[in-house]
Amino acid sequence: xxxxxxxxxxxxxxxxxxxxxxxxxxxxxxxxxxxxxxxxxxxxxxxxxxxxxxxxxxxxxxxxxxxxxxxxxxxxxxxxxxxxxxxxxxxxxxxxxxxxxxxxxxxxxxxxxxxxxxxxxxxxxxxxxxxxxxxxxxxxxxxxxxxxxxxxxxxxxxxxxxxxxxxxxxxxxxxxxxxxxxxxxxxxxxxxxxxxxxxxxxxxxxxxxxxxxxxxxxxxxxxxxxxxxxxxxxxxxxxxxxxxxxxxxxxxxxxxxxxxxxxxxxxxxxxxxxxxxxxxxxxxxxxx
Amino acid sequence: xxxxxxxxxxxxxxxxxxxxxxxxxxxxxxxxxxxxxxxxxxxxxxxxxxxxxxxxxxxxxxxxxxxxxxxxxxxxxxxxxxxxxxxxxxxxxxxxxxxxxxxxxxxxxxxxxxxxxxxxxxxxxxxxxxxxxxxxxxxxxxxxxxxxxxxxxxxxxxxxxxxxxxxxxxxxxxxxxxxxxxxxxxxxxxxxxxxxxxxxxxxxxxxxxxxxxxxxxxxxxxxxxxxxxxxxxxxxxxxxxxxxxxxxxxxxxxxxxxxxxxxxxxxxxxxxxxxxxxxxxxxxxxxx
Numbered sequence: 267x268x269x270x271x272x273x274x275x276x277x278x279x280x281x282x283x284x285x286x287x288x289x290x291x292x293x294x295x296x297x298x299x300x301x302x303x304x305x306x307x308x309x310x311x312x313x314x315x316x317x318x319x320x321x322x323x324x325x326x327x328x329x330x331x332x333x334x335x336x337x338x339x340x341x342x343x344x345x346x347x348x349x350x351x352x353x354x355x356x357x358x359x360x361x362x363x364x365x366x367x368x369x370x371x372x373x374x375x376x377x378x379x380x381x382x383x384x385x386x387x388x389x390x391x392x393x394x395x396x397x398x399x400x401x402x403x404x405x406x407x408x409x410x411x412x413x414x415x416x417x418x419x420x421x422x423x424x425x426x427x428x429x430x431x432x433x434x435x436x437x438x439x440x441x442x443x444x445x446x447x448x449x450x451x452x453x454x455x456x457x458x459x460x461x462x463x464x465x466x467x468x469x470x471x472x473x474x475x476x477x478x479x480x481x482x483x484x485x486x487x488x489x490x491x492x493x494x495x496x497x498x499x500x501x502x503x504x505x506x507x508x509x510x511x512x513x514x515x516x517x518x519x520x521x522x523x524x525x526x527x528x529x530x531x532x533x534x535x536x537x538x539x540x541x542x543x544x545x546x547x548x549x550x551x552x553x554x
Numbered sequence: 555x556x557x558x559x560x561x562x563x564x565x566x567x568x569x570x571x572x573x574x575x576x577x578x579x580x581x582x583x584x585x586x587x588x589x590x591x592x593x594x595x596x597x598x599x600x601x602x603x604x605x606x607x608x609x610x611x612x613x614x615x616x617x618x619x620x621x622x623x624x625x626x627x628x629x630x631x632x633x634x635x636x637x638x639x640x641x642x643x644x645x646x647x648x649x650x651x652x653x654x655x656x657x658x659x660x661x662x663x664x665x666x667x668x669x670x671x672x673x674x675x676x677x678x679x680x681x682x683x684x685x686x687x688x689x690x691x692x693x694x695x696x697x698x699x700x701x702x703x704x705x706x707x708x709x710x711x712x713x714x715x716x717x718x719x720x721x722x723x724x725x726x727x728x729x730x731x732x733x734x735x736x737x738x739x740x741x742x743x744x745x746x747x748x749x750x751x752x753x754x755x756x757x758x759x760x761x762x763x764x765x766x767x768x769x770x771x772x773x774x775x776x777x778x779x780x781x782x783x784x785x786x787x788x789x790x791x792x793x794x795x796x797x798x799x800x801x802x803x804x805x806x807x808x809x810x811x812x813x814x815x816x817x818x819x820x821x822x823x824x825x826x827x828x829x830x831x832x833x834x835x836x837x838x839x840x841x842x
Contacts, residue, residue: 289720290706293698344664349635349656368637369709372660376632377702379664383671383693387686394682398675401689405671410581414665418578421657432577 268311268541271324271331275310278332296366296374297381301339303357309334309448312545316452316466319538326391327455330400333386334448337408340378343371345417379408392455400451407447416440428506434475442474465531472528473546476521480549482507483517525550556599556829559612559619563598566620584654584662585669589627591645597736598623600833604740604754607826614679615743618688621674622736625696628666631659633705667696680743688739695735704728716794722763730762753819760816761834764809768837770795771805813838 283298310331314324346353346361347368354364363371386404389397406412416439419432428436449470453463486509508517528546532539571586598619602612634641634649635656642652651659674692677685694700704727707720716724737758741751774797796805816834820827 288703289710289723290698290703292710293703293706297698340664344660347637347660349660370706372632372635372637373702373706376628376664376667377698379667380693380697380702384690384697387690387693394686397686398682398689401686402672402675405668405675409668409672410578410585410665414661414668415576415578415581418581418658418661422577422580435577 268315268545271311271314272307274325274328275307275314275332275335278328279335292366292370293373293377296362296370297378299365300343300356300362300374301336301378303339303359305335305338305357307335309338309444312445312470312542313448313452315541315545316449317456319535319542320453320456320458320462322456326389327452329389330386330404330451330455331448333382333404334444334451336378336382336385337404337413338444340375340382341408341413341417343375343378347371350421389455393457396454396457400454403450403454404447407443407450412439412443412447416443423506425504426506427504430508430511433506433508433511437475437478438471441478442471445470445474445477462534465534469528469531469542469546472524472531473549476524476528476546476549479508479517479521479524482509483514483521485509486514521550556603556833559599559602560595562613562616563595563602563620563623566616567623580654580658581661581665584650584658585666587653588631588644588650588662589624589666591627591647593623593626593645595623597626597732600733600758600830601736601740603829603833604737605744607823607830608741608744608746608750610744614677615740617677618674618692618739618743619736621670621692622732622739624666624670624673625692625701626732628663628670629696629701629705631663631666635659638709677743681745684742684745688742691738691742692735695731695738700727700731700735704731711794713792714794715792718796718799721794721796721799725763725766726759729766730759733758733762733765750822753822757816757819757830757834760812760819761837764812764816764834765837767796767805767809767812770797771802771809773797774802809838 279301282294283302286294288294313331313334314327317327318324342356343362345351346356347363353361355361359365361371362374366374383401383404386401387397389400392400408414416436419428419436420440423432423436446467449466450463453466458466485507508520512520525546529543532542532546535542567589570582571590574582576582601619601622602615605615606612630644631650633639634644635651641649643649647653649659650662654662671689671692674689675685677688680688696702704724707716707724708728711720711724734755737754738751741754746754773795796808800808813834817831820830820834823830
């Protein structure tokens with residue numbers, strides 16, 4: 267989906283990698299190591315597509331789009347640290363604290379998060395009011411009541427049974443919030459009306475939850491190769507997932523339900539939303 | 555200095571502590587534990603004073619001022635982590651990762667940094683353009699080319715000899731940058747002219763360096779009680795400081811020189827700058 271945005275996103279990211287020769291160049295190296303490690307760039311692409319669908323050039327959203335990817339990347343670096351998930355590998359390469367060291371990885375994460383706002387705030391050709399509103403969404407969705415709140419819930423129920431409503435809240439926060447930021451900011455930067463912004467927000471939140479439930483399913487039925495990580499990598503067998511609570515069949519039914527809810531939000535965008543619809547549908551049967 | 559701002563700052567911080575009863579309330583508790591731990595609130599006070607000196611009500615800067623204190627607090631939490639300075643105590647209490655745990659401290663730091671932007675961006679009664687510019691300064695001064703760059707240099711030369719120009723750069727980044735953010739943002743929010751913003755920036759950078767050199771001196775001549783931390787707490791004896799490189803006398807001469815340079819920048823603010831002048835002078839003979 268949205269493959270036409272891939273190049274412009276990667277190019278922007280590459281433009282950071284011509285480091286100055288300075289006393290903290292290994293920090294910049296660590297930031298770039300993780301940011302340029304690939305990944306599907308789902309969030310920045312989604313943002314740029316919403317900007318296009320709302321009638322503006324997708325490139326208007328480029329700075330915010332890459333800023334969001336920087337925030338996603340910082341969250342992975344910190345997630346991999348020994349005091350968190352303690353993962354040595356990420357996207358087929360040593361994780362940041364393995365390739366560098368813990369202190370550098372910690373600070374590289376901090377710097378990606380901080381520099382993301384600098385990049386986003388340097389957006390041009392958008393009214394200042396919209397830049398303020400978009401940056402506020404970025405911080406809200408990534409902050410204590412967004413993605414980080416989700417990570418905290420994830421850790422809290424690592425080895426204990428969580429009820430389904432808590433799992434849903436966890437998915438909404440941990441995965442849904444950054445997708446919501448992508449969709450909402452894309453609309454705000456295109457100066458879209460409130461109804462479209464709200465619809466985009468609900469669309470993204472629902473596909474975020476669908477995505478995570480589907481991840482639970484793949485963790486059971488997928489192959490290690492398809493999934494790109496070891497099967498059963500939700501290491502702790504006690505960890506509650508949608509599948510462990512409601513079973514495979516009901517879990518897939520819920521994936522479909524959340525996806526349908528997402529699709530219904532796209533009506534307001536008319537025919538322009540075809541790519542977004544295909545994106546949402548691809549989640550149901552996605553292998554990767 | 556600026557004691558009249560203390561109450562309004564503490565009140566704002568206290569307003570965060572009425573937590574919702576939610577699944578991630580211990581995250582909010584950890585954030586509040588560190589943010590409400592006291593400290594002199596130098597940065598927020600400095601910001602509010604610059605707003606006043608430039609002709610606006612200091613309260614206009616309150617959200618940005620507390621946001622800056624949140625960023626300062628997050629940097630202390632992450633600094634204290636085992637992979638960094640591994641400090642068990644902070645301001646006479648267990649550091650955040652000791653009072654809670656490492657994962658919670660890491661995420662509380664991340665959340666304070668992220669939520670700081672949300673708070674700053676909710677500033678009212680200031681033109682959107684100025685909010686964007688002020689938030690850009692906040693991220694730039696706290697980011698890879700600001701405070702974090704300084705922390706990286708600090709770690710790099712922990713056990714090796716650094717030349718004086720690198721030490722100066724370290725002080726400029728690690729301490730000077732957040733003070734610069736305070737001063738500059740205070741002016742921007744008051745819609746001050748460029749000349750005043752530049753003067754405020756140089757003032758703050760110079761007192762930041764003076765402050766750090768004076769800290770080196772106190773580490774040698776101060777008493778443990780006066781300093782609030784063990785004498786010689788720059789644990790590693792090999793660690794380069796101004797005093798170890800140029801000696802006590804020359805170090806104090808440089809403190810005076812940087813302070814004089816700071817004072818000369820205050821001329822543009824006229825008589826209104828008396829408090830700022832007293833603040834800068836207090837640094838030379840400060841015991842704490």
